[in-house]
Amino acid sequence: MIQIQRVSEVTRYLRELLDADEVLQDLWMEGEVSNFSRSSAGHVYFTLKDDASALSCVLFRGYIERGVKVPENGLQVVVHARLSVYEPRGTLQLYVDLVERAGLGELALQFEFLKARLAEDGLLEATRKRPLPAFPKRIGVVTSPTGAVIHDIINIVGRRYPLAEIVLSPAAVQGADAADSICQALRAVEEYGECDVVILARGGGSIEELWPFNEEKVARAIYACRIPVVSGVGHETDVTIADLVADVRAPTPSGAAELVVPDVQELRSQVRAQQLRLWQRTAELLASRRAALEQVQVLLFRLSPVDRLAYCRQQSRELSRRMVMRIQYRLAVQREQVDGRQRQLSSLSPLAILDRGYALCRHLSTREIVHSVAQASPGDSVEVRVSDGSFRSKVCTPERRRGKACDDGGNEL
Amino acid sequence: MEETSFEQAFAQLEETVQSLESGNLPLEEAMALFERGVKLAAACNSCLDAAELRLKQLVPSLDGGFEAEPWQPKDT
Missing domain, CATH: 3.40.50.10550 (Hypothetical protein af1403; domain 2)
Structure with a gap:
């Protein structure tokens, strides 16, 4: 009896067969790269060949992002891969997860392979690196x-x-x-x-x-x-x-x-730095408080009554000085007035005229003033008074001045 | 010496200096912070002065875990 299979059933059967094979799932292969291309999704496709045969390879973008090297055409490389079937086309395909240039030692390949696998598992992520305690x-x-x-x-x-x-x-x-x-x-x-x-x-x-x-x-x-x-x-x-x-x-x-x-030396200097800041800040605080205090003190002195008192004292001194001056002036003026009157008085005294050379003549016996020659007869004794004293004299010849009345006394000497 | 004291004292010292530097504190409070800072700095220094490296080695314990016992390396 003929059993007709569907294409997809055959390709799946083939794929499962290959996937179950331990050797094909862990292949290290060497060959030359050709037909290199990169898809718009970022996956890399190439052919690995030797002088007799060739296999299609795919290297998915995820591996490239985790640091797996990208091959170039003509390059001799060693790849690690698993072989499987690409079912839509029914083609064999190597699923590559590591590409290294040919000629590396085995340990180096192992190193790169493990590194790639650990990267795949997230062990190398920079974000997982933990900070160290300080x-x-x-x-x-x-x-x-x-x-x-x-x-x-x-x-x-x-x-x-x-x-x-x-x-x-x-x-x-x-x-x-x-x-x-x-x-x-x-x-x-x-x-x-x-x-x-x-x-x-x-x-x-x-x-x-x-x-x-x-x-x-x-x-x-x-x-x-x-x-x-x-x-x-x-x-x-x-x-x-x-x-x-x-x-x-x-x-x-x-x-x-x-x-x-x-480093303990570094720590010591950090402690010193903190100490310095401590002292500086405290000194600043004290200085600012002191400055504020001084400002208030200045204000206080400015507002104090001391200055006002001094001003008042000066004012009162000034006033009393002016008062004394005023009184002295008034006294001087009055003294001057009194002196003026005295001078006036003394100029009006009948005796004052004697100072100017006039003389006063009296009869010695009667004490009567001789005004006219008519009062004087020759031989009369008279007293002549001048400014600083008096003397006696005798009338000689009274002579009437011309044009004068005859009863004028003859006082010509 | 309490083993955490340097770290703690230093952190407190930094904190003290910071609060002293920030804002306008009443003078009494500032002087209290200053005194505290001076003491903490002295504590930090004496921690550093007094420290002596301790050595231990892990050995299996009876309960299946590990315990640390004092240890001196042999001269090579």
Whole structure:
């Protein structure tokens, strides 16, 4: 009996067959790239071929975004892929998740492959990197209990930040059991629970010696650790998967020790800086209060009655001075008036005329004033009074002035 | 020495300086902050002076977990 199958049933059957094949699901293949193209959605299509055969490949955009390299035409590459059927066309297609140039060593390929897978799972996301505590109290150290690394870490932490405590979680850092030992030591730190940061460290060595730090279980143990992990593996040029997953990668074990703790000298200067601000601010506050006080004092003095009192005192002095001056003036004027009257009086005195050379003549016996020659007879004794005294004289010849009445006294001498 | 005291004292010192620097405080309050700051700075310094690195090693404990015991590295 003939059973007629539908095309889609056959292609699905074929796809399920291929998908169930372990070998085809985990292929490492080398070949030359051709027919490279990129779709509008960002997926990359190319053909991988050797001198006898060719296979269609697709590299989805998501891998490219997570750092998988994009091939170029003519390039000899190694890809990791799974083979499946693209059912709409019934074609075989390689679903590529890693592209590396041909000629890399096996460890390098493993490294890139693991890195790509961890990226796919989100273990390398920058957003997941956790901040380190500024002042760690207990620092877990996962490393060998012997050797230079733990010594260096102790020395550096002891010098930079002796306030911390170092909690060694011993691990074998090379050999077949190293990866398991590291995972267990990390878990021990977690379970102990008192550490606030973990250093995962190992000294320099060959890529094989450092290999435990490139193993997936170590990467996943670091990712799973609830405490921030700082890696310091090998020399500065060595980059391991552990470095990529750790919250912070230090170039060396010593570098990790310097990175996890602040420097006590730096802290001292920070304390000094705070002290300085404290003093400065307080001095400013006091100075501003003092300035405000002085301002108020100035105001107070300006408003005080002292000045008013002085003004009044000056006013009253001025007034009394003016009063005295006025009185003195009035006295002087009156004195002047009295003196004037006296002078007037004395000029009117009959005796005053004598000062001007006139003389007064009287009969010595009768005391009668001789006005006219008629009163004087020769031989009469008269008294002649002048300004400063008097003398006696005798009348000789009275002679009447012409034109004068004859009864005028003859007083010519 | 209490192990958290530097961090705490320093945080309090920073806080004290900040509140002293912010705003117009009554003089008494400012002087109280100043005194507090001076004490905290001294506490910070004495924490740093007194500190001595402690070393421990994790060993499995009887209950299946881990405990830390004092430890000295052997000279290499």
